[in-house]
Amino acid sequence: MPLPAGPQIPPLLQLIQWIAQPLAFLESNAQRYGDVFTARFGALEPIVFLSHPQAIQEIFNRPEQFDSGIANDILKPLLGNHSLMLMDGERHQKQRRLVTPPFHGERMRTYGQIIYDITQQVSDRWILGEPFSVRSAMQEIAMSVIMQAVFGLREGSRCQQLKQLLAEMLDVTSSPLSSSLLFFPWLQRDLGDWSPWSRFLRRQEQIDELIYAEIQERRQEVNTARSDILSLMMAARDESGQPLTDAELRSELITLLVAGHETTASALTWALYWVHALPNVHEKLLQELNSLEDKTDFNAIFKLPYLTAVYQETLRIYPIALITFLRVLKSPMQLMGQSFEAGTVLGPCIYLTHQRPDLYPEPKQFRPERFLERQFAPHEYLPFGGGSRRCIGMAFAQYEMKLVLAAVLSRFDLAMVKNQKVQPVRRGLTLAPSAGKWLVPTGLRQADKVPARV
Numbered sequence: 404m405p406l407p408a409g410p411q412i413p414p415l416l417q418l419i420q421w422i423a424q425p426l427a428f429l430e431s432n433a434q435r436y437g438d439v440f441t442a443r444f445g446a447l448e449p450i451v452f453l454s455h456p457q458a459i460q461e462i463f464n465r466p467e468q469f470d471s472g473i474a475n476d477i478l479k480p481l482l483g484n485h486s487l488m489l490m491d492g493e494r495h496q497k498q499r500r501l502v503t504p505p506f507h508g509e510r511m512r513t514y515g516q517i518i519y520d521i522t523q524q525v526s527d528r529w530i531l532g533e534p535f536s537v538r539s540a541m542q543e544i545a546m547s548v549i550m551q552a553v554f555g556l557r558e559g560s561r562c563q564q565l566k567q568l569l570a571e572m573l574d575v576t577s578s579p580l581s582s583s584l585l586f587f588p589w590l591q592r593d594l595g596d597w598s599p600w601s602r603f604l605r606r607q608e609q610i611d612e613l614i615y616a617e618i619q620e621r622r623q624e625v626n627t628a629r630s631d632i633l634s635l636m637m638a639a640r641d642e643s644g645q646p647l648t649d650a651e652l653r654s655e656l657i658t659l660l661v662a663g664h665e666t667t668a669s670a671l672t673w674a675l676y677w678v679h680a681l682p683n684v685h686e687k688l689l690q691e692l693n694s695l696e697d698k699t700d701f702n703a704i705f706k707l708p709y710l711t712a713v714y715q716e717t718l719r720i721y722p723i724a725l726i727t728f729l730r731v732l733k734s735p736m737q738l739m740g741q742s743f744e745a746g747t748v749l750g751p752c753i754y755l756t757h758q759r760p761d762l763y764p765e766p767k768q769f770r771p772e773r774f775l776e777r778q779f780a781p782h783e784y785l786p787f788g789g790g791s792r793r794c795i796g797m798a799f800a801q802y803e804m805k806l807v808l809a810a811v812l813s814r815f816d817l818a819m820v821k822n823q824k825v826q827p828v829r830r831g832l833t834l835a836p837s838a839g840k841w842l843v844p845t846g847l848r849q850a851d852k853v854p855a856r857v
């Protein structure tokens with residue numbers, strides 16, 4: 404069965420365009436070929452991009468038809484052999500049941516104070532009148548939140564060392580050059596101390612040593628009052644009463660970091676961009692935040708309707724992940740009247756679905772109100788993917804984003820720096836605002852001890 408039509412340019416050029424100009428690639432092909440088209444990226448299997456809500460619904464509703472872990476295989480050197488992201492079928496579902504409970508709504512409340520305190524600490528260093536890199540600040544917040552809320556590490560030399568090593572490790576996924584280590588297995592050779600792969604392996608070993616030492620220490624601890632995600636995962640048992648092994652815990656910790664750090668930092672950076680690029684959005688949001696009596700009532704912040712809509716619209720207009728994980732068909736299937744063979748690789752496209760004018764009129768406009776006017780189904784609004792693979796960090800990311808935004812906006816007046824262009828650019832597997840110091844603190848909203856420039 405032939406695959407649906409798609410771009411005719413050579414596969415290598417398609418790959419280059421997908422890496423360098425992903426939005427132009429998606430939009431031009433959707434315009435030419437519609438809701439379904441086949442892209443060919445270098446020597447990889449062709450990928451059928453889909454952006455019709457009905458096709459997406461069918462995919463999310465029939466998880467037994469697809470594998471995804473197998474398509475994430477290139478991340479194995481980073482994540483290890485026991486990562487949820489690399490598993491499929493029954494094993495994946497079992498592991499998900501073990502790893503997901505710490506991320507459920509109620510649990511999130513425990514992390515409110517941590518998120519708030521870290522935001523205050525990082526923004527303590529902003530200086531009035533001095534533009535700063537929003538991305539670096541948001542990365543620092545996201546990393547510290549993960550270290551405390553997920554790993555349960557706050558200070559001390561193990562925490563510092565891990566932070567440093569993990570940041571270096573994540574750099575591998577963020578630049579096209581360094582990520583070629585993962586894309587081209589023939590580069591994965593240990594050619595002595597200074598070869599990139601050998602340095603990669605040494606770093607992984609150091610990270611593993613630190614994580615295993617932490618796990619050992621925790622096993623000996625009698626203090627069970629800890630609420631971090633590592634402790635909760637250590638206490639979890641499967642149906643037959645088995646806990647996660649040390650190697651599984653290690654893999655899942657790194658998975659949460661890789662999946663949760665860059666994504667949340669990019670999402671927060673976008674949110675700050677939109678709020679400050681559009682004065683009417685800023686004003687409405689401030690009005691809503693001002694209506695709160697207690698600016699640290701995290702529960703009340705979380706429920707604010709306009710803040711929620713701003714968060715939703717931020718992830719609609721430029722979703723951090725352009726497509727969900729790939730779905731590889733296990734047996735033949737009909738989708739929207741087309742037949743697909745077993746082995747076909749499908750890419751439900753979050754970006755193109757979010758840009759459909761029939762769902763989101765004037766899709767290029769940032770308009771949070773659309774989320775107050777109507778509700779969207781899980782196959783119409785899917786920044787966190789869906790079905791059996793939906794992001795397990797969704798509630799966590801949502802909570803963190805709202806609390807950080809509220810804390811920053813309640814503390815500072817910020818303004819866009821003139822003539823600084825902000826554009827969507829690829830960062831590893833995510834879509835992020837371009838780097839640069841495009842935001843400047845212009846005043847304080849609360850009596851505060853932030854250093855001011857005269």
Ligand code: HEM
Pocket residue numbers: 487488489499658659660662663664666667670723724726727728729786787788789790791792793794795796797799800
């Ligand atoms: C704004 C922030 C985030 C976005 C936009 C995002 C988005 C996504 C998407 C699109 C997927 C693939 C879902 C699919 O294929 O259907 C995913 C999976 C995943 N995410 Fe997130 N994510 C975010 C934050 C987080 C955080 C904070 C964590 C954990 C700390 C996390 C952990 C995971 C894990 C473990 C998976 C794999 C699930 C599986 O294979 O079953 N994510 N995420």
